[in-house]
Amino acid sequence: MTRIIADISVSLDGFVTGPEPGQDNGLGTGGQALHTWAFSDDPADRRLLREGTARSGAVVLGRRLFDIVDGPKGWDDTTGYGAGEVGRPAFVVVTSSPPESVRLTGLDWTFVTTGLRDAVAAARERAEAASADRGADLDVVLMGGGATIASALDAGLVDVLTLHLAPVVLGAGTPLFTGAVPRTLVQRDVVTTSTATHLTYDVH
Template structure:
């Protein structure tokens, strides 16, 4: 069964970027500290990254995040979604208008202009097709940004919430939760490393 998994790194005070994020500084001031675990040599950090990317049949992201990762200082062969870990899943971008061009032409991009719910539906179909082709159960991963994940939780689209809680206080930035309707979460796992506390919840 294909699940919808929201997966994002967050500070102790609830921010998914530092102050002033933008195309040339996607994570804002101090925001790189949120992702120290991604580059860690800790065996648990490496396993969590490997397992998360290996289960990805399709990935959903918002337009602002797309502009960062496809920008001149964005992803490359060494830095990107699960770089060096897995093959390349389909990427589905929620946007009001598709870009005129894409820098990362080696990735499979689909641009959905009819809203987040339709983007998730598109991604689910891509993940189910990938599951059938591979013979493995693959999921849809919502990688962000924070507004997209918050909206998905608000709309009841998320089955699993995975937070990588970084030991940093950013003070300001992009908050993960902004007036989200109450949700009941069931804690499934907690794994602590030197760089993060990895938390997984089922969303009811």
């Protein structure tokens, strides 16, 4: 069964970027510390990254995040999604208008202009097709940014929330849960490594 999984790194004070994020500084000042776990040599971190990216049948992201990863200082062969841990899932971008051009032409991009719900539905179709091809259940992963994940949670589109809690206090930046719809989650898994606490919740 294809699940919708929101997966994001967050600071102890609830920020998913540091202060002043932008095109050339996508994670904001100090925000790189949020993703230390993804480049760690800790065996548990490597396993979680490998398992998380391997289950990705399709990936949803917002337009601001797309502009960062497709920008001149964005992804390359060493810093792309999963960074050597997975093949190339389909990517679905929520946007008001498609970009005029794409730098990362080797990736499968779909641009959905009719809202987040339609983008998630399109990603589910791609993930289900990939599941049939591979003969294994694959999921839709919402990788961000923070506003996209928060909106998906508020809209009831998410089945599982995975937070990678980094041991850093950023003080400011992009908050994940400001103004969120109140809800109680079911804790499913906690993995503590040398670089982060990985939390998994079922969303009902």
